[in-house]
Amino acid sequence: MLETTPIAAMTAAPAVEPAPSSASFFTRARDPLLAVLFPGAVLVVWHFATYGQKYNLIPPPSEVALALWDLTFGGINDDAYSRTLHIHLLASLSRVYGGFAIALAVALPLGLMIGRIALVRRVLDPTLQVLRPIPVTAWLPLAMIMFGLGPRSAFFLVCLGAFYPILINTIFGVRTVDPRLFEAASMLGCEGTAQFFRVGLPASLPAIFTGLRLGLGFAWVVIVVGEMTGVQTGLGAIIMEARQLSRTEIVICGMIVIGIAGFISDRLVMLLGKRLLRWSPNFA
Amino acid sequence: MRDTANPILELRGVGKQFELQDQRIEALRDANLRVRKGEFVCLIGASGCGKSTLLRIVAGFEKTTRGQALMWDRPIAGPGPQRGMVFQDYGLFPWLTVRGNIGFGPTARGRSTQEIKDIVERFITLVGLQRFADAYPHQLSGGMKQRVAIARVLANDAEIVLMDEPFGALDAMTRERLQYELLDIWQRTGLTVLFVTHSIEEAIFLADRIVVMSPGPGRIDSEIAVTLPRPRDVVASDFNDLRRELAQKLHSHHSRKAA
Numbered sequence: 001m002l003e004t005t006p007i008a009a010m011t012a013a014p015a016v017e018p019a020p021s022s023a024s025f026f027t028r029a030r031d032p033l034l035a036v037l038f039p040g041a042v043l044v045v046w047h048f049a050t051y052g053q054k055y056n057l058i059p060p061p062s063e064v065a066l067a068l069w070d071l072t073f074g075g076i077n078d079d080a081y082s083r084t085l086h087i088h089l090l091a092s093l094s095r096v097y098g099g100f101a102i103a104l105a106v107a108l109p110l111g112l113m114i115g116r117i118a119l120v121r122r123v124l125d126p127t128l129q130v131l132r133p134i135p136v137t138a139w140l141p142l143a144m145i146m147f148g149l150g151p152r153s154a155f156f157l158v159c160l161g162a163f164y165p166i167l168i169n170t171i172f173g174v175r176t177v178d179p180r181l182f183e184a185a186s187m188l189g190c191e192g193t194a195q196f197f198r199v200g201l202p203a204s205l206p207a208i209f210t211g212l213r214l215g216l217g218f219a220w221v222v223i224v225v226g227e228m229t230g231v232q233t234g235l236g237a238i239i240m241e242a243r244q245l246s247r248t249e250i251v252i253c254g255m256i257v258i259g260i261a262g263f264i265s266d267r268l269v270m271l272l273g274k275r276l277l278r279w280s281p282n283f284a
Numbered sequence: 285m286r287d288t289a290n291p292i293l294e295l296r297g298v299g300k301q302f303e304l305q306d307q308r309i310e311a312l313r314d315a316n317l318r319v320r321k322g323e324f325v326c327l328i329g330a331s332g333c334g335k336s337t338l339l340r341i342v343a344g345f346e347k348t349t350r351g352q353a354l355m356w357d358r359p360i361a362g363p364g365p366q367r368g369m370v371f372q373d374y375g376l377f378p379w380l381t382v383r384g385n386i387g388f389g390p391t392a393r394g395r396s397t398q399e400i401k402d403i404v405e406r407f408i409t410l411v412g413l414q415r416f417a418d419a420y421p422h423q424l425s426g427g428m429k430q431r432v433a434i435a436r437v438l439a440n441d442a443e444i445v446l447m448d449e450p451f452g453a454l455d456a457m458t459r460e461r462l463q464y465e466l467l468d469i470w471q472r473t474g475l476t477v478l479f480v481t482h483s484i485e486e487a488i489f490l491a492d493r494i495v496v497m498s499p500g501p502g503r504i505d506s507e508i509a510v511t512l513p514r515p516r517d518v519v520a521s522d523f524n525d526l527r528r529e530l531a532q533k534l535h536s537h538h539s540r541k542a543a
Contacts, residue, residue, distance in 0.1 A: 184371070278420070
């Protein structure tokens with residue numbers, strides 16, 4: 001945290017004495033405690049609404065917990081789902097990050113060009129803006145025709161989900177660089193292409209990074225749609241399959257795992273951002 | 285060796301008009317100015333008098349619509365390292381440390397790593413920021429940021445430093461200290477300084493010569509040579525005489541504008 005502290009504060013005498021340990025325990029535990037309060041309440045309501053009832057379509061939380069254990073480690077039901085979580089998680093991870101990587105490889109250079117070159121902007125921007133409101137779900141039939149049943153369609157759809165946030169934020173980043181910085185660069189003898197790479201690009205990084213974070217988030221959001229393309233593995237695939245078999249506890253397990261994986265993935269990106277963009281007051 | 289009799293900077297009948305939504309705004313009309321090498325010249329005037337426009341023309345950020353701006357008798361075609369600009373809002377690169385900002389120019393101009401390192405150390409020491417060499421701009425106070433901005437243009441071999449109300453955003457104490465430091469650097473390096481300000485006291489304290497500008501359209505009204513010995517005493521009676529003279533000139537612009 002030291003590098004984020006303003007110099008004025010660093011040079012001042014240490015003002016804050018460490019608080020007594022009992023107080024600091026509660027201060028430190030307060031946020032996590034508050035964070036689990038709401039899901040805890042949901043669990044309780046869920047439990048009493050579903051436990052012990054016959055013919056209930058929604059399984060009680062305990063049943064979901066057992067299913068999640070079985071999905072992860074096996075040894076309870078010993079059916080087709082037992083001990084398969086790692087396979088599905090890995091499949092989904094590879095599609096989320098693979099699709100995201102493709103989206104990044106296309107959207108980043110495209111966004112930089114649209115942001116910087118007026119001709120490219122005039123040629124491509126209108127089309128891209130019309131395509132943007134089309135939901136990823138609407139692309140599903142066409143994707144399956146173009147890319148066939150299977151993982152290639154899944155990659156395409158995940159990629160599409162991550163594409164626009166990266167593109168839009170990259171364009172925004174490039175176009176909103178403080179013109180003063182370009183003036184400063186030219187007056188120091190840095191012009192043209194060098195100026196773009198030494199000033200335009202780094203100055204846009206915070207916005208680009210926001211795009212990456214949103215894009216990765218969307219990649220997780222569309223993973224279920226992406227895996228409706230007839231792939232056998234993946235968290236989206238087992239959710240859709242378990243739904244047809246009325247194994248709602250497996251559906252909920254898939255939802256929980258997607259939520260946790262997406263959350264961890266976002267946290268990792270944020271950590272990376274804080275490191276790479278520690279110069280930016282918005283990230284530090 | 286350049287002929288020292290020639291001005292380092294010369295404006296010949298410089299005019300500048302902007303087109304703004306079908307309106308033509310005359311920012312500067314028929315400005316003539318000669319600046320000798322090593323001179324400290326202040327431009328002073330009410331807002332809209334074209335002093336920033338004049339500075340931006342010399343920097344090469346704006347083209348003249350009439351007349352010529354020359355440096356060492358050659359037309360100024362665009363921004364360049366000989367004319368270093370210090371902005372009021374600093375214009376530092378936020379992703380570079382103090383070291384990186386000062387080394388930006390030498391790096392852009394392809395100096396060797398060792399040279400850059402030496403230059404950077406020299407100018408960090410010159411502006412007294414050794415302890416903050418690895419800090420990012422957002423961690424610095426306004427005064428420190430402006431020191432970096434000054435060091436950045438000096439490290440790039442600027443012959444003329446163009447300063448656009450550089451201390452305008454700073455508190456009085458910091459401003460005073462930076463004025464002293466700037467004079468010290470100017471005297472030690474033989475720089476030429478073109479300094480825009482709206483503070484009469486700042487102009488008299490710093491300048492060899494004060495160029496008074498007036499608005500509507502912006503133009504050069506008159507020049508006053510400041511011959512007070514340095515370091516100048518801001519409460520001395522001759523300092524106050526000059527202050528009164530300048531204030532009267534600037535006030536007459538205001539009343540004329542209002543009439």
